[in-house]
Amino acid sequence: MIHNNVLKRASTFILLLVVLLASAILGIGIGAISIPPSETVRILFSHIPGINNFLTAGWQPEYATIIITMRFPRVVLAALVGAGLALAGAVFQGLFRNPMADPYVIGVSSGAALGAVSNILLQSIVNIPMHYGIPAFAFIFAVMTILLVYNLARVGGKAPVMNLILAGVAVSSVISALVSMCMFFSGNQLHQVVFWLMGGFSGRGIDYVYMFIPYGVVGTTIIFIYARELNAMLLGEEPAQHLGVEVERVKRRLLIAAALLTGACVAVSGMIGFVGLIIPHIVRMIFGPDHRTLLPAVALIGASFLLIADVLARVIIAPGELPVGIVTALVGGPFFIYLLRRQKSDMF
Amino acid sequence: MLFNILGVTCGYGASPVLKDASVQINSQDFVGIVGPNGSGKSTLLRTISRVLKPIHGKVLLDEEDIYQISAAEVARKMAVVNQEQGLNFPFTVKDVVMMGRIPHLKRFARESPKDFEVVARAMDLTDTVILANRQVTELSGGEKQRVLLARALAQQPQILLLDEPTSYLDLNYQIEIMELMVRMRRDCGLTIITVLHDLNLASRFCDYLLVIKKGYIHAVGTPHQVITAHMIKDVYGCEVRVECPDSIERPYIVFNGETKRATEGGERWVHVVGGGGSGVQLFRNLLNGGWQVSTGVVNIGDSDWQEACRLGIKVIEAPPFCNVGANEAALNKEMMQKAEFIILAGIPFGTGNIRNLESVLEEAERGAPVIVVDNIDINKRDYTGGKAALLYKNLLQSGAQIVNNEWEAIQLMEGSAVNAI
Numbered sequence: 001m002i003h004n005n006v007l008k009r010a011s012t013f014i015l016l017l018v019v020l021l022a023s024a025i026l027g028i029g030i031g032a033i034s035i036p037p038s039e040t041v042r043i044l045f046s047h048i049p050g051i052n053n054f055l056t057a058g059w060q061p062e063y064a065t066i067i068i069t070m071r072f073p074r075v076v077l078a079a080l081v082g083a084g085l086a087l088a089g090a091v092f093q094g095l096f097r098n099p100m101a102d103p104y105v106i107g108v109s110s111g112a113a114l115g116a117v118s119n120i121l122l123q124s125i126v127n128i129p130m131h132y133g134i135p136a137f138a139f140i141f142a143v144m145t146i147l148l149v150y151n152l153a154r155v156g157g158k159a160p161v162m163n164l165i166l167a168g169v170a171v172s173s174v175i176s177a178l179v180s181m182c183m184f185f186s187g188n189q190l191h192q193v194v195f196w197l198m199g200g201f202s203g204r205g206i207d208y209v210y211m212f213i214p215y216g217v218v219g220t221t222i223i224f225i226y227a228r229e230l231n232a233m234l235l236g237e238e239p240a241q242h243l244g245v246e247v248e249r250v251k252r253r254l255l256i257a258a259a260l261l262t263g264a265c266v267a268v269s270g271m272i273g274f275v276g277l278i279i280p281h282i283v284r285m286i287f288g289p290d291h292r293t294l295l296p297a298v299a300l301i302g303a304s305f306l307l308i309a310d311v312l313a314r315v316i317i318a319p320g321e322l323p324v325g326i327v328t329a330l331v332g333g334p335f336f337i338y339l340l341r342r343q344k345s346d347m348f
Numbered sequence: 349m350l351f352n353i354l355g356v357t358c359g360y361g362a363s364p365v366l367k368d369a370s371v372q373i374n375s376q377d378f379v380g381i382v383g384p385n386g387s388g389k390s391t392l393l394r395t396i397s398r399v400l401k402p403i404h405g406k407v408l409l410d411e412e413d414i415y416q417i418s419a420a421e422v423a424r425k426m427a428v429v430n431q432e433q434g435l436n437f438p439f440t441v442k443d444v445v446m447m448g449r450i451p452h453l454k455r456f457a458r459e460s461p462k463d464f465e466v467v468a469r470a471m472d473l474t475d476t477v478i479l480a481n482r483q484v485t486e487l488s489g490g491e492k493q494r495v496l497l498a499r500a501l502a503q504q505p506q507i508l509l510l511d512e513p514t515s516y517l518d519l520n521y522q523i524e525i526m527e528l529m530v531r532m533r534r535d536c537g538l539t540i541i542t543v544l545h546d547l548n549l550a551s552r553f554c555d556y557l558l559v560i561k562k563g564y565i566h567a568v569g570t571p572h573q574v575i576t577a578h579m580i581k582d583v584y585g586c587e588v589r590v591e592c593p594d595s596i597e598r599p600y601i602v603f604n605g606e607t608k609r610a611t612e613g614g615e616r617w618v619h620v621v622g623g624g625g626s627g628v629q630l631f632r633n634l635l636n637g638g639w640q641v642s643t644g645v646v647n648i649g650d651s652d653w654q655e656a657c658r659l660g661i662k663v664i665e666a667p668p669f670c671n672v673g674a675n676e677a678a679l680n681k682e683m684m685q686k687a688e689f690i691i692l693a694g695i696p697f698g699t700g701n702i703r704n705l706e707s708v709l710e711e712a713e714r715g716a717p718v719i720v721v722d723n724i725d726i727n728k729r730d731y732t733g734g735k736a737a738l739l740y741k742n743l744l745q746s747g748a749q750i751v752n753n754e755w756e757a758i759q760l761m762e763g764s765a766v767n768a769i
Contacts, residue, residue, distance in 0.1 A: 097436070097437075225455065228450060228453070228455075231439075231447065232447055232450055234434075234436075234437045234439070235434040235435065235437075235444070235447070236430075236434030238394075238399050238428075238430060239428075239430060239434050241398065241399055241419055242397060242398075242399075242423060242426075242427065242428040242430075243423055243447060243448070243450045243451060243503070244418070244419045244420030244421075244422070244423030244424070244450055244451030245419060245420075245450070246418065246419045246420075247419075288438060288439070288440075289437040289438055289439055290439070290443065
């Protein structure tokens with residue numbers, strides 16, 4: 001019976017992986033210039049050492065340029081951000097035992113937004129273009145926000161979940177006001193600020209992927225290490241403690257890890273909502289609450305979801321492009337409502 | 349010594365809930381923590397379960413301060429069953445029980461066949477096998493409690509701490525869980541420390557009881573030493589009777605409510621003509637209402653007679669199975685004339701006690717304040733071939749007050765006092 005479960009799990013994950021790869025190939029092929037999937041695969045393979053010897057370069061050279069310099073980094077980034085946001089959401093929801101928790105509720109996203117917006121303003125004031133300024137600021141502000149929230153919530157060495165959520169909501173609303181204030185004073189930078197806030201991947205090159213990866217790897221690793229502890233913590237903090245989980249330590253590390261991921265996501269792509277809220281929900285409905293299954297599934301499905309959303313963002317008003325945040329909200333929201341209505345049981 | 353609690357003061361914020369508590373608990377002890385709500389029982393449990401660090405003092409487990417060793421190390425020795433809580437996620441029952449293995453598993457290690465074996469045994473012991481594939485969110489309170497107990501047993505602990513494990517359970521499961529604990533103690537060498545609300549359950553199953561009153565340990569000892577009417581008056585502030593047939597049986601508490609004895613009765617006197625159990629409840633209600641009560645004539649051994657003797661009520665008695673004689677009837681009428689009211693309960697009449705009815709009728713016709721409780725049709729309780737029914741009919745027309753039940757009788761009497769004033 002155990003053996004059977006392992007097989008079933010493995011095949012499910014292989015399926016999810018195939019879906020992700022297929023949507024990636026689709027994502028690379030679709031755009032203003034459409035490239036057939038077979039060409040896409042061949043071009044991609046030609047860049048893998050060892051395999052390229054077996055391929056003859058029969059494709060149009062401009063296809064290769066488009067794929068390697070533009071589409072490939074964009075698709076990879078969308079997948080990474082999708083996985084990152086969804087994982088961060090799963091961690092916040094599990095940690096807070098609250099279905100409404102996500103990077104927004106705890107204030108991390110707002111913090112990152114404030115960082116980015118203040119950077120845009122700063123650039124216009126001191127008139128120095130800073131290529132990596134926006135992501136760096138966004139990231140630093142995100143981590144600072146989580147530290148602020150955690151310390152506000154702390155009473156006598158412990159940060160109870162309820163305090164964390166309240167502190168998060170309070171800090172988040174103050175930060176949102178500051179963001180609005182920045183926008184109010186942004187003058188002719190307003191368009192840039194608004195565009196960034198709406199979130200998207202247009203024009204993001206491979207350097208953004210490199211920027212994301214270190215934080216992504218660290219955050220994801222920490223989260224996967226504590227999958228079992230997250231399960232125990234769903235039973236409540238005291239029961240988890242009684243099962244041998246060092247609750248405060250695990251909570252602190254997971255918060256930092258989720259903030260790292262969120263900060264990195266917001267830094268490279270702006271504010272993309274709904275992924276962190278919906279994906280963990282949907283996956284929990286399908287796979288159950290066990291984080292050892294849930295987390296990898298969340299990462300894969302989150303990646304595929306944002307990838308497809310990005311494709312839609314590119315095709316809906318082609319040759320123009322919608323901010324992907326709008327697409328995730330438009331597609332994700334109704335689907336989410338449908339699932340909740342259909343389940344009719346608890347929110348979780 | 350397994351557990352050594354040394355001068356522990358603990359609580360939340362600045363004000364300590366539990367003050368300077370010291371207890372030693374030996375291996376395989378079965379200890380009950382009892383006390384009123386808010387006395388600090390659960391706080392003590394949280395402190396010794398490594399959740400609430402004491403402000404002063406130490407908790408030593410096997411000579412080691414539990415706040416100096418890791419949570420996992422403590423969890424391998426000690427399992428805790430909290431009050432039903434936290435099962436709000438759709439894990440299956442077997443998943444939740446398997447979580448009991450967390451302290452024993454290395455990071456990323458899969459559960460081994462041994463872990464499955466331990467879990468199966470824990471579920472078997474707690475009667476949760478049939479629930480294995482159900483989601484915990486769908487279970488009743490009692491089922492959840494048993495699942496939590498299974499999870500605790502899956503930890504294979506030496507010590508089991510429980511916070512009111514029986515509070516959500518039906519009577520049969522309360523006893524079953526306590527008996528399971530006794531068995532686990534014997535077979536697996538478990539030490540059990542449990543907060544209990546039910547003093548009788550605590551007395552019945554625990555070796556030692558720890559009584560907490562307002563943050564202090566009030567008493568420690570065996571149930572025989574601790575469960576006394578005096579202690580309960582002291583700690584809970586209520587009057588009870590503690591019965592203990594012999595030194596083998598555990599003492600148990602009987603709530604004697606606020607029933608007063610006849611000796612404590614008030615100034616006003618009421619005479620009840622009853623018999624055959626019709627007076628049992630009425631006597632108590634009258635005594636509690638502050639009345640002096642007398643009754644008669646009843647046969648010795650009759651249930652009203654027994655109750656009257658128990659409560660110390662004046663009773664005019666006739667020998668067993670004999671008719672009411674002239675002497676008794678005279679004494680009875682004497683009582684009726686002294687009393688402020690005479691109540692005739694809805695009793696059956698036979699040749700034995702028809703004289704009582706005659707006495708009441710005579711008094712009523714004399715103008716005495718007779719109250720007739722007319723709750724059952726007289727024809728259904730006339731065993732004299734119509735004689736009693738005739739007398740009864742006369743009684744109803746004699747000016748006696750007619751009421752439908754005992755409460756109306758008492759109301760009537762109390763109301764008359766108000767009128768008199």
